[in-house]
Amino acid sequence: xxxxxxxxxxxxxxxxxxxxxxxxxxxxxxxxxxxxxxxxxxxxxxxxxxxxxxxxxxxxxxxxxxxxxxxxxxxxxxxxxxxxxxxxxxxxxxxxxxxxxxxxxxxxxxxxxxxxxxxxxxxxxxxxxxxxxxxxxxxxxxxxxxx
Amino acid sequence: xxxxxxxxxxxxxxxxxxxxxxxxxxxxxxxxxxxxxxxxxxxxxxxxxxxxxxxxxxxxxxxxxxxxxxxxxxxxxxxxxxxxxxxxxxxxxxxxxxxxxxxxxxxxxxxxxxxxxxxxxxxxxxxxxxxxxxxxxxxxxxxxxxx
Numbered sequence: 001x002x003x004x005x006x007x008x009x010x011x012x013x014x015x016x017x018x019x020x021x022x023x024x025x026x027x028x029x030x031x032x033x034x035x036x037x038x039x040x041x042x043x044x045x046x047x048x049x050x051x052x053x054x055x056x057x058x059x060x061x062x063x064x065x066x067x068x069x070x071x072x073x074x075x076x077x078x079x080x081x082x083x084x085x086x087x088x089x090x091x092x093x094x095x096x097x098x099x100x101x102x103x104x105x106x107x108x109x110x111x112x113x114x115x116x117x118x119x120x121x122x123x124x125x126x127x128x129x130x131x132x133x134x135x136x137x138x139x140x141x142x143x144x145x146x147x
Numbered sequence: 148x149x150x151x152x153x154x155x156x157x158x159x160x161x162x163x164x165x166x167x168x169x170x171x172x173x174x175x176x177x178x179x180x181x182x183x184x185x186x187x188x189x190x191x192x193x194x195x196x197x198x199x200x201x202x203x204x205x206x207x208x209x210x211x212x213x214x215x216x217x218x219x220x221x222x223x224x225x226x227x228x229x230x231x232x233x234x235x236x237x238x239x240x241x242x243x244x245x246x247x248x249x250x251x252x253x254x255x256x257x258x259x260x261x262x263x264x265x266x267x268x269x270x271x272x273x274x275x276x277x278x279x280x281x282x283x284x285x286x287x288x289x290x291x292x293x294x
Contacts (some may be wrong), residue, residue, distance in 0.1 A: 001156055001159070001208075001266075002156075002208075002268075003155065004153050004154060004155040004156075005153070005155070005156075005206055005268075005270075006151050006152070006153055006154075007151060007152050007154060007239040007241070008151040008152070008238070008239065009148055009151075009152075009154075010151065010238055010239065012148070020160075025278065028278075032264040037230075040203065041215065041221045041229060041230075041238065042227045043215040043216065044215035044216070044229045044230045044237075044238075045228050045230050045231070046216065046227065046228030046231065047228045047231035047232075047288050048228060048230055048231040048287065048289060049284060049287070050231075050286070050287025050290070051231065051261040051282040051284070051285060051287040052281075052283075052287060053281045053284045054230075055243065056262050057239070057241055057243070058192060059152055060156065061148075061149075068188065068190040068191035069190065069191070069193065075211050078210075080194045081191045081192050081193030081194045081195060082191045082275055083184075083188075083191045083192050083195055083262040083271075083272040083273065083274075084192070084193060084194035084195040084197075084274050085194075085274065086273055086274070090158055090191075090271065091155070091183075091191075091271070092154040092155065092157065092189065092204075092270045092271050093152070093227065094167065094204055094270065094271050096202065096204070096243065096273065096279075098279055098281050099243040101283075113278075114281060119148075121148050121149075121152075122236070123152075123239045123241065124237065124239050124241050125232075126230065126233055126235070126243065127230075127231050127232065127286070127287060127289070128281055128284055129233065129286065130286070131172065131175075131245065131282050131290065132243075132245055132279070132281070133281060133282070134199075134245050134247075134275055134280060136199075136281070136282070137182065137198070137199040137200045137275055138193060138197055138198060139197070139198060139274070139276065139277070140196070140197025140274060141194050141197055142197040142274070142276070143197070
């Protein structure tokens with residue numbers, strides 16, 4: 001196994017959120033914004049129009065990893081293992097967001113459900129498949145919380 | 148925006164699949180294996196036990212990116228835009244798999260639903276949340292196919 005791997009941005013998020021403190025679950029749900037792929041990647045978006053949902057893989061460029069226990073942003077009363085949270089300050093600051101695909105125009109995807117801040121680097125786009133849907137799961141320490 | 152970012156493996160997949168050709172949707176579903184985090188990351192798994200599902204983020208170390216159109220592994224009759232597929236040969240070869248968490252023992256997670264090959268590097272673990280579940284979606288070119 002290699003010591004490390006290199007990834008590069010393929011696009012950028014355009015939306016109204018300027019800081020991560022603004023982003024709450026309720027605001028996120030309706031939030032419409034754009035995923036702009038750099039033009040050289042546009043060809044890779046062929047056939048994506050038929051999918052109602054996609055997964056945006058993004059780079060948490062404001063991340064500042066300091067340790068394996070973190071205070072969750074909206075539930076800071078207790079330290080939690082970072083892998084039991086979606087906290088951005090993690091060893092590899094990769095973010096995942098399943099969004100609704102509203103429209104595609106060339107290299108621009110109009111989507112609903114953005115929880116990244118404006119200017120976030122995008123590193124991959126994937127179609128949302130049946131196997132990504134898991135029903136009736138237990139939510140651990142988040143059970144009963146408004147997320 | 149920076150030109151590139153560096154990520155590092157935090158663990159490894161242990162399972163029975165030795166080549167990607169062996170992996171089909173039906174075999175994957177029941178497939179039990181282990182995600183072994185390197186010991187220095189064990190502390191980050193605190194609080195994960197209560198989640199029934201987790202998302203494994205992994206590095207497609209056998210990936211060989213050659214172009215933005217690919218032949219899907221199980222449906223090779225037509226070239227598709229790589230971002231409308233889960234094909235491993237993509238600009239940033241990051242894989243996502245939502246699996247059922249069966250048991251945790253220290254730095255080892257026993258999971259069901261693995262679709263990686265044995266020895267795959269793991270780069271992140273995330274709890275599966277309500278917002279990861281999208282219902283009744285359209286599946287584009289995959290509609291009606293057995294995936």
